Amino acid sequence: MVEQTERIVGVCSFLHGFLVVTGTADAIISVDFTTEQIKEVQGVKEVAKAVKQLSEYANKRRTTFELNIQPDVTPFFKEVYQELSKIPYGELWTYKDIAHAIGRPKAARAVGMAMNKNPCMIIWPCHRVVGVNRKLVGFAGGIDFKVQLLEFEGVNLDGYR
Template sequence: MEQEVYIDYINTPIGWLELKTDEEELLSVSFAETEGPSSDKSPAILNDSAKQLIEYFEGSRKTFELKLSPSGTEFQQLVWENVKAISFGETATYLDIAIRTGSANNTRAVGLANGKNPIPIIIPCHRIIGSNGKLTGYAGGIDKKRWLLQHELKHSENTNLLF
C-alpha cells in the first residue's frame, strides 16, 4: 500500500518552500516558484515542519526537532547525517565531510550527495562550502545559500564563518 503524501507551502524570505510529509515524517522541502495547492489534511508533522521553518527564518530557532525520512542511497544518507551535525552558524567544507565519510578522495561524491539532499535547510547543506571558502553549488541557487549563511551569522554567536 502506497503511503499518503501531504503537501503545504510556506512563504519565506528566500521564496516559497514546498513541504511534503507522510503521517509521521518529513519527506522533502523543495524550492517552489509559487504557492501550489496544499493538502486538505495536515498531519502534525506537516504543521510542525512549517512552524519550525518559520521560526528558523524569524531567527528564533537554531535546531530542528522533526522526524525526517529523506530518500537516498546509503552513501547519501551517510553524507546527510554528517551534514546534520554542522551546527547553526557554522560551516564545513566538502573535504571535511569527505573525510568524515571515509576518504578525502570523496569530495566529488560528497558534492553530488549534498546536491541530492531532499530536505534542505533542515539538513543544512547550505553550510557546506568549498575548501577555498567559496560558496559552491546549491539547489536553490548561490543567492539563497548566501542568504541562509548570512541569516545564521546574524543570529549566531559565532563570528568565525569561513565564507
C-alpha cells in the first residue's frame, strides 16, 4: 500500500485518447484511459518510467512492463493482478484460467470482480481475459475499448463476440 505522499501524474497518447498514469516518485498507483483532450506530460521517476513504457507499448515496441505497482487493493486482488501480468501479449485467458493459476479454482467470479476494479489497465492486462464461453465480457473500459486493445495486439477475435 502506498503512503499518503505527493501524487505525480504522467500522460501519453494512445489509440484515440490518452493513458493517464498516477503514482508517487517510487510506485505506480493507477493507469486510466480517457478520450478527453489533455496535454501529454512525462511525469518524474517511476511515473516517467511508466509513461515511457506505455508509449513504447503504444508504438508496438514493448509487450511487457517492469514497474513498481503499489495500488491500494486487497491481497487477493493483488494476487490476481500479478497473475494477469503473466498473460502473454496477444493471448487470451479465461477467468477460470486465472482462478486455477492462483490456486483457487472455484474463484472465477471473484477474479471477475478483481478485473472490474483493476486500477492499472494495460500494465495488468485484464483486456486479455474472456468468459469461459468465449464472450468478451467484464472490462471496466467498456467492451468496445477491449476489442480495440485486443485488435491492437493482433488477436483474432473470430468466434469471440
